[in-house]
Amino acid sequence: MVTGAVFAAISLSKSKYSTKYSYGLFRVEDLVSLAIAVIIAATAVDLLLSIPTYKSTFHLGSGIIQLISVIPLLLSGIVKIVGGRKVKAPSLVSDGYHNYSDVYVGIGVGLGLIASYATGLNTFYYVAVGIAAIGIFYTSVKIGRDSIVGIMDLPKDKSVIPKIDQIVKRNGQVTDVKSIKARWAGPVIFVEIVISVTSRLTIDEAHDVADSIERSVLSEISGVKDVVIHIEPSKSPERTILLPVSEHGRIDERTSKSLNYLIVTVRKGERIATRSIQIPSQDIAIEKNAQRVLSIAKENSVTDALVLETGEVLYSMLTVNHIELWKAISDSVDENIRLFMDGKLNKLKID
CATH class of the missing domain: 3.30.420.130 (Dinitrogenase iron-molybdenum cofactor biosynthesis domain)
Structure with a gap:
């Protein structure tokens, strides 16, 4: 179900319907990622609540089977994370981490069963499952943080704006960089730049300056979808x-x-x-x-x-x-x- 929601979000954000809106529907992926983070956190809570009621069967085979079962989940998670980063789909990356949460559960339960079988004590099972729950919570927080950052217009990568500033200042006609704003929406970035240029430039020449900066930002900063540049005349005394x-x-x-x-x-x-x-x-x-x-x-x-x-x-x-x-x-x-x-x-x- 989660994977289906992920692919639906990716399809919607890249559809023609998305182009009807100024900033598209790329944030649908952030919303799906946030939902996945909540599901992962719920998995950890459910795992912790189940500990007091569990009684180990002390079967070695059960622990081994549990460990073997995490292999396809791990491979699936790796494929989703690597593929999601390749195609710049944060919701697919989040789904990969969702697979990792199942891997943590499987490893915790498997090691707990084997330890309980070896010692005859349920304590090791509880400890192993508790450690797995902590790992799941960590994954949930990581995914949730990145999603909330995107939804609230906070910078996902603080190095982007300084890089854009350097690109803009390379242009000799720019006398001052007034402001640079970057909005993250799912896998893409929308950039707004306000600059001052020499007041004696013609409209055509000022437009050429803006075009040059736009091309440089689009080619040098990964993930930039659109660049809007506002030009003000320089008023140097x-x-x-x-x-x-x-x-x-x-x-x-x-x-x-x-x-x-x-x-x-x-x-x-x-x-x-x-x-x-x-x-x-x-x-x-x-x-x-x-x-x-x-x-x-x-x-x-x-x-x-x-x-x-x-x-x-x-x-x-x-x-x-x-x-x-x-x-x-x-x-x-x-x-x-x-x-x-x-x-x-x-x-x-x-x-």
């Missing part, structure tokens, strides 16, 4: 600014042909770092200038550029790479940085 600077320390109107660039990092209205990059004059070439500026911006994680003017090629290359260009109102470096931090500069537009 830190910005890194690029300014083309002339030899006199003013903003150079030749953005792509400048021989000096200033990289300024600001956070919450304060300059926290400044560094200068010099370009050898022999490196200035019309066909390479825009690409060189883009390379400088990428290498220094630039988020914004303050310029007097720029050509269409450089403008396009920077904006495509999510670097915002701001129109400087004068050639004063300090004045324009202050206006940028105060939010008083306008974005550069090219007609």
Whole structure:
């Protein structure tokens, strides 16, 4: 009867009917496993209650037959447990442990009968059966604990969420992992992830980030059925600014042909770092200038550029790479940085 219930649960959880529900009917297997745990516990209680009323017959043959009879039960339990783990069916694994409870009873009774026959005392029978009952209780608790964990949305494997966290953080576009939730339902796991990405990503690019993370989680974490990813824009208070600077320390109107660039990092209205990059004059070439500026911006994680003017090629290359260009109102470096931090500069537009 128990095995029939197990196969019914497995069939239902994998049926087309299960797909009508958001999280399927996988928890039916957890419910069946919990029922099996209760049956196993009842077996142990019944075994203990039968001890005071049992009178040993002191037959050696009875003990030997009892021990031999557990062999098919043991083999059946092993097959169910190994097979259940292979196909990720927790209810089938629980049924295998249910077989083990019968094995414990058989071994306890068999050893008790043999010991009683050898000594003429019922005490050994009672002790052997009591030990078997303890083993049965242990099996019941193990199965019941795993089932309750699944039903109550508790983690069956505490290593899963840290593994998912590592997978998500491998993606260079992710600036923060807000939360990771995993729900176990029978043999499968449903994962929900909330992440922050750079706010300058397009919708298509953010979607590509989500797809990449989803594929990695599904392929690297065993048992994951579905991954839902919520994306939030990053609101980092830190910005890194690029300014083309002339030899006199003013903003150079030749953005792509400048021989000096200033990289300024600001956070919450304060300059926290400044560094200068010099370009050898022999490196200035019309066909390479825009690409060189883009390379400088990428290498220094630039988020914004303050310029007097720029050509269409450089403008396009920077904006495509999510670097915002701001129109400087004068050639004063300090004045324009202050206006940028105060939010008083306008974005550069090219007609």
